[in-house]
Each structure stands twice: as C-alpha cells, then as structure tokens.
Amino acid sequence: MKMKRIGFIGLGLMGKPMAFNLIKKGYELGVYNRTHEKTKDFQGKAEIFKKPSEVAKNRDVVITMVRDHRAVEEVIFGEEGCIYGASEGTTFIDMSTISPEASKDIAERLKKKGFHFLDAPVSGSTWAAESGTLAIMVGGEREIFEKQKDILQTLGSKVVYMGESGMGSLMKLVNNLVGACWTVSLAEALVLAKKGGLNLESVLEVLSAGAYKSPLVEIKGGKMAKGDFSTQFSLDLMYKDLLYISDALEKYGVFSPVTSVVKEIFKSSFEKGMGNLDYSSIFETIEKMSNR
Ligand SMILES: NC(=O)c1ccc[n+]([C@@H]2O[C@H](COP(=O)([O-])OP(=O)(O)OC[C@H]3O[C@@H](n4cnc5c(N)ncnc54)[C@H](OP(=O)(O)O)[C@@H]3O)[C@@H](O)[C@H]2O)c1
Structure with a gap:
C-alpha cells in the first residue's frame, strides 16, 4: 500500500521527534519550520521547504505542531500559508494546544475551501513524543478521524475520539x-x-x-x-x-x-x-x- 504523503510544520521540542517517528514508519515527509536551521537534522530524510504553502503541495495530510492559535493561523492562512499550496481534499491535523473556539473556527474556514480538519492535541511530553506513546485526543468528523487513525497511532499509544471540532482542544x-x-x-x-x-x-x-x-x-x-x-x-x-x-x-x-x-x-x-x-x-x- 502506498504510504501517505505528509507535510509537517513545526519542528520544536515536540514536533521534531514526532516527525522522525512518522519517517521511521515509512511515511513520505516534507517539513517546514519558521526558523529554517531547525530543519537541518532532516536532510536526506525528508523534503525540506521554506514556505508553508510549499510543504502543503501534493500532500494527503498536513500536520501542524506549533506554539499557539496565532501560529496555526499564520502557517495555514497567512500570506504564504498552506491553503495556497494544498489540493482540495487535503486533511489538516493540528496537534498544537490551542483554544476550542480557534479549532472550530479553523475547521469551518478550511471546510469552506474544500479541506478537512482534525484538532488532535497531545499529552505526554518530549519523552512520549520520542517513544511514540503520546495520548492523543481528537475532535472533528468521525469519518475523517477513522481515515487518519494510522498516522495518529504512529504518534501515540492512546488515541481517543472526543467528538465534533473543538472537542479535542x-x-x-x-x-x-x-x-x-x-x-x-x-x-x-x-x-x-x-x-x-x-x-x-x-x-x-x-x-x-x-x-x-x-x-x-x-x-x-x-x-x-x-x-x-x-x-x-x-x-x-x-x-x-x-x-x-x-x-x-x-x-x-x-x-x-x-x-x-x-x-x-x-x-x-x-x-x-x-x-x-x-x-x-x-x-x-x-x-x-x-x-x-
Ligand atoms: N513540550 C511539551 O511537553 C508539550 C506537550 C504537549 C503539548 N505541547 C504543545 O505542543 C505545541 C508545541 O510545543 P513545543 O514544546 O514543541 O514548543 P516549542 O519547542 O517552543 O516549538 C514551537 C514551534 O512553534 C513554531 N512557531 C511559534 N510561533 C510561530 C509562528 N508565529 N509561525 C510559525 N511557527 C511558529 C516554532 O518555530 P520557531 O522554531 O521558528 O520558533 C516551533 O517550531 C504547543 O502548542 C504546546 O503547548 C507541548
């Protein structure tokens, strides 16, 4: 079976080990980080991009693991945001900790543009990100959740569907x-x-x-x-x-x-x-x- 192509945004303390776990599992990864030098450990292991719009091109899924709702807003909807590169039907999975209102708002705006969205924040710190044993709580349409469970189960040992958009957050x-x-x-x-x-x-x-x-x-x-x-x-x-x-x-x-x-x-x-x-x-x- 062809592995999904994933764009991964945010290679901080959590994002970096999570992205590596996806690579280890065999997913084809493209990565982006605002501070470009944090991508250097991914050389030869993933495609490296300089803009969110580029990392979102030709991807089945785009994962965001950034600081807060402003950062998510910037990488998805900003001037060079993912929406300017992603194809219709792409699923965005935001794993950052943001407010439920922001998650709902992002889900609605993405839906209007033909994209899907899951809020899927995580618990367990860097050690759980490294070992792929995060607890992941998910909000969004159940059907979309079921389709992307394989990715979430690579990152976490407990993945729980919480309900509609915003419930994960x-x-x-x-x-x-x-x-x-x-x-x-x-x-x-x-x-x-x-x-x-x-x-x-x-x-x-x-x-x-x-x-x-x-x-x-x-x-x-x-x-x-x-x-x-x-x-x-x-x-x-x-x-x-x-x-x-x-x-x-x-x-x-x-x-x-x-x-x-x-x-x-x-x-x-x-x-x-x-x-x-x-x-x-x-x-x-x-x-x-x-x-x-
Ligand atoms: N650390 C934990 O134990 C833990 C556990 C569970 C959940 N979380 C949550 O997971 C998320 C990431 O946490 P972390 O510990 O990995 O944080 P971190 O190490 O501080 O990394 C934050 C990431 O967000 C990016 N970022 C910040 N503002 C941005 C903006 N305006 N535009 C684009 N990118 C931006 C940073 O890019 P730069 O490199 O350019 O600064 C970096 O890649 C947060 O929401 C946090 O609350 C953390």
Whole structure:
C-alpha cells in the first residue's frame, strides 16, 4: 500500500521527534519550520521547504505542531500559508494546544475551501513524543478521524475520539488544568518536605509507590528534587495554556478558585523571566517565596 504523503510544520521540542517517528514508519515527509536551521537534522530524510504553502503541495495530510492559535493561523492562512499550496481534499491535523473556539473556527474556514480538519492535541511530553506513546485526543468528523487513525497511532499509544471540532482542544485544556494545578501542589509539598528535613529522593520514592503515583510526580518531581529545570515543556507554554483554560472556565461558568491562584503563580514566574525554563521550575518560585 502506498504510504501517505505528509507535510509537517513545526519542528520544536515536540514536533521534531514526532516527525522522525512518522519517517521511521515509512511515511513520505516534507517539513517546514519558521526558523529554517531547525530543519537541518532532516536532510536526506525528508523534503525540506521554506514556505508553508510549499510543504502543503501534493500532500494527503498536513500536520501542524506549533506554539499557539496565532501560529496555526499564520502557517495555514497567512500570506504564504498552506491553503495556497494544498489540493482540495487535503486533511489538516493540528496537534498544537490551542483554544476550542480557534479549532472550530479553523475547521469551518478550511471546510469552506474544500479541506478537512482534525484538532488532535497531545499529552505526554518530549519523552512520549520520542517513544511514540503520546495520548492523543481528537475532535472533528468521525469519518475523517477513522481515515487518519494510522498516522495518529504512529504518534501515540492512546488515541481517543472526543467528538465534533473543538472537542479535542477542550479535552486538552481539561488535561492541562489538572497538570498545572498538580504541579503547583507538588512543588508546595516538596518545599514542605525539604524545609522539614525530609530527603527528597525518599519522598519521591514514597509518592511514586502510593495512591498519587504518576509520571508528573516521577518526572517533574524528579526535576524539582534535582533543581534541573532544563526544558521539556516550557513554563511559557503552560502559562499560555492557563490563559486558554481561564477563558474556557469563564465561558462555562465554572467555580475555579484553585486554577485562579495557579494562573497567578505561573504569571509571576513568567514575569520574572522564567518562561524558557521547564514548568517544573514553579518549585523554585514556591521555594523563594517560602524563604523570604
Ligand atoms: N513540550 C511539551 O511537553 C508539550 C506537550 C504537549 C503539548 N505541547 C504543545 O505542543 C505545541 C508545541 O510545543 P513545543 O514544546 O514543541 O514548543 P516549542 O519547542 O517552543 O516549538 C514551537 C514551534 O512553534 C513554531 N512557531 C511559534 N510561533 C510561530 C509562528 N508565529 N509561525 C510559525 N511557527 C511558529 C516554532 O518555530 P520557531 O522554531 O521558528 O520558533 C516551533 O517550531 C504547543 O502548542 C504546546 O503547548 C507541548
């Protein structure tokens, strides 16, 4: 069977390993990244393009994995956007974290031009992107989802259809609400443990064996204990997600005192210039505020 031709846009921390997994599986890939030098590792492995309109030419599917809704808007509808190269019937799969409203709007505008669209954001950080074990939540027409399942199953070990356009993005906000709030409570717990004289390695050993064991405790807790804030998922991106989450909570009228405080803690860390660090660096903010 002929493998699908895929255009892949956005070779950041997540996009790069995802694109490599598709190549390994045998898909024919064309790649584009705004900062062109990030395409250099793809030489000889994929076709490399300098414009989104070019990478979308003669592709069955175009995947976007970029920062936010503005970036998706730019690469799809911008001056040199994909819509100026893609053929009718192409399916766009946006795997970035954006708002449900933006996903719905993009789906409608693409449909009017004869294209298909799925919002398919992901959970699991760089390690899951590398191992092809992301959790992927999908919104859009079910028939289109079924047609593109092979691609999604290459990138993730759990692929769940959530409903109409925008539902994948809404699910992602639900997911990251949990992640952001847990991170702050984990940081508070570890600062308490540290100040109280507990050994953090032993603390994590217990937490990772009991009722609250999770990749967040193991991986982000491990980074907090070591003070290693090298970036897997930047604080800047989690703060961006919290802004989308706040809008959604407001839209649906959800009483959300915890998320409000968590957003303020992320905001103050971001304003202190910590945006490029991993979001586990929230530990440092809590520790500094506790030592004042
Ligand atoms: N990292 C994680 O653990 C994780 C997990 C789940 C979901 N996500 C989500 O996945 C998406 C990508 O995250 P990431 O960690 O890979 O981020 P990243 O490393 O910062 O990469 C962001 C990508 O977006 C591109 N970009 C930003 N603004 C753009 C614009 N205006 N036009 C065109 N391209 C633009 C960047 O291009 P340049 O190289 O030119 O800057 C880069 O390729 C985000 O929506 C994030 O919230 C991340």
